[in-house]
Amino acid sequence: MSRILTVKNLVTRFYTFDGVVHALNGVSFHLDHGETLAIVGESGSGKSVTMMSLLHLLPMPPARIEEGEAVFEDDDGPIDLLKLSKPERRRVRGGKIGYIFQDALSALNPVMTVGRQVRESIMEHLSLDQKAARERTIQLLEHVGIPGAKSRYGNYPHQFSGGMRQRVMIAVAIACDPKIVIADEPTTALDVTVQAQIIELTKRIQDELGISVIWITHDLGVVAGIADRVLVMYAGSAVEISPVDRLYEHPQHPYTEGLLAALPRVGAKRGKRLASIKGSPPDLQEPPRHCQFAWRCPYNFDRCWASAPPLFEVGEGHYTKCYYDMDQERPR
Numbered sequence: 001m002s003r004i005l006t007v008k009n010l011v012t013r014f015y016t017f018d019g020v021v022h023a024l025n026g027v028s029f030h031l032d033h034g035e036t037l038a039i040v041g042e043s044g045s046g047k048s049v050t051m052m053s054l055l056h057l058l059p060m061p062p063a064r065i066e067e068g069e070a071v072f073e074d075d076d077g078p079i080d081l082l083k084l085s086k087p088e089r090r091r092v093r094g095g096k097i098g099y100i101f102q103d104a105l106s107a108l109n110p111v112m113t114v115g116r117q118v119r120e121s122i123m124e125h126l127s128l129d130q131k132a133a134r135e136r137t138i139q140l141l142e143h144v145g146i147p148g149a150k151s152r153y154g155n156y157p158h159q160f161s162g163g164m165r166q167r168v169m170i171a172v173a174i175a176c177d178p179k180i181v182i183a184d185e186p187t188t189a190l191d192v193t194v195q196a197q198i199i200e201l202t203k204r205i206q207d208e209l210g211i212s213v214i215w216i217t218h219d220l221g222v223v224a225g226i227a228d229r230v231l232v233m234y235a236g237s238a239v240e241i242s243p244v245d246r247l248y249e250h251p252q253h254p255y256t257e258g259l260l261a262a263l264p265r266v267g268a269k270r271g272k273r274l275a276s277i278k279g280s281p282p283d284l285q286e287p288p289r290h291c292q293f294a295w296r297c298p299y300n301f302d303r304c305w306a307s308a309p310p311l312f313e314v315g316e317g318h319y320t321k322c323y324y325d326m327d328q329e330r331p332r
């Protein structure tokens with residue numbers, strides 16, 4: 001499969017009055033055409049900052065992208081997303097890359113009708129007149145499963161349920177035939193049934209349109225059904241990258257192992273408590289020079305405290321930032 005996005009050594013910091021927050025410390029990953037990459041990790045690990053850095057959605061200041069490149073490549077040729085001018089950024093955002101935000105209510109404009117919001121996005125990126133853009137909007141709303149799309153065109157966001165608002169966000173994200181859709185925890189605010197419907201809808205749309213999807217979540221349980229590959233983030237670093245099946249069978253980072261152990265399992269004994277990862281992530285204002293996970297890691301040994309591990313290749317498409325070989329149960 002060919003690459004559509006290649007991110008190398010992304011370093012993003014926030015220069016706040018209280019000090020410098022080292023939010024991303026050299027994140028590298030890639031995305032292939034048509035695949036789904038899930039990004040998992042606990043709150044504050046840098047999942048959103050990674051994506052918002054690529055699309056220039058961070059407030060600057062306090063944010064600053066210090067290093068890195070992010071090459072997006074489609075039929076128009078390669079471009080580095082981090083080096084775009086302001087008009088080029090607008091062309092990419094919503095045009096080539098769609099974004100589904102976690103909280104649809106705050107992402108949608110409360111004083112503009114839903115139909116107009118989708119229509120304006122279409123008119124900004126595609127050369128359609130108002131009538132054609134309105135027709136496309138209604139088709140899109142039908143496509144994402146809004147019942148009575150024509151009559152709901154003039155409704156405001158607050159007149160929709162949470163699940164329906166998230167469907168509208170999906171319509172906005174796919175309105176201009178993007179190559180990539182980034183879904184940033186699109187289902188966390190929804191109940192389980194609606195969550196499953198939104199996941200199904202995203203998969204259907206991906207199959208129909210052949211787009212690549214980056215699905216951000218803190219829930220490894222959701223990942224199994226949707227992702228081809230998984231990137232595990234911890235304290236602003238990509239600590240494990242793996243094809244999805246391999247990750248579940250052979251996690252090669254103790255943090256991933258901890259996340260998997262914390263998942264509820266069918267058939268688990270009743271009353272058995274779920275494992276949780278003890279301790280908390282490091283202070284990103286003073287990141288350690290040794291392995292960031294060392295304080296919480298049950299396998300830590302001398303080398304872990306002397307330097308931060310590099311990314312080791314441990315199988316086909318499988319990488320980990322860890323000095324301990326979990327298969328052989330000894331240092332590598």
Ligand SMILES: Nc1ncnc2c1ncn2[C@@H]1O[C@H](COP(=O)(O)OP(=O)(O)OP(=O)(O)O)[C@@H](O)[C@H]1O
Pocket residue numbers: 014016021023041042043044045046047048049050059062218284
């Ligand atoms: N505007 C900001 N100013 C200062 N620090 C920030 C700002 N935005 C994010 N950060 C910090 O950057 C780090 C990464 O945050 P990010 O929002 O990417 O986490 P996340 O993995 O998306 O978490 P969540 O699952 O809670 O959404 C956190 O430590 C956060 O506090």
Ligand code: SF4
Pocket residue numbers: 253254255291292293294295297298299300301304309321322323324
């Ligand atoms: S490098 Fe050492 S401390 Fe860090 S995750 Fe691996 S075993 Fe644990």
Ligand SMILES: [Mg+2]
Pocket residue numbers: 047048049
């Ligand atoms: Mg986030």
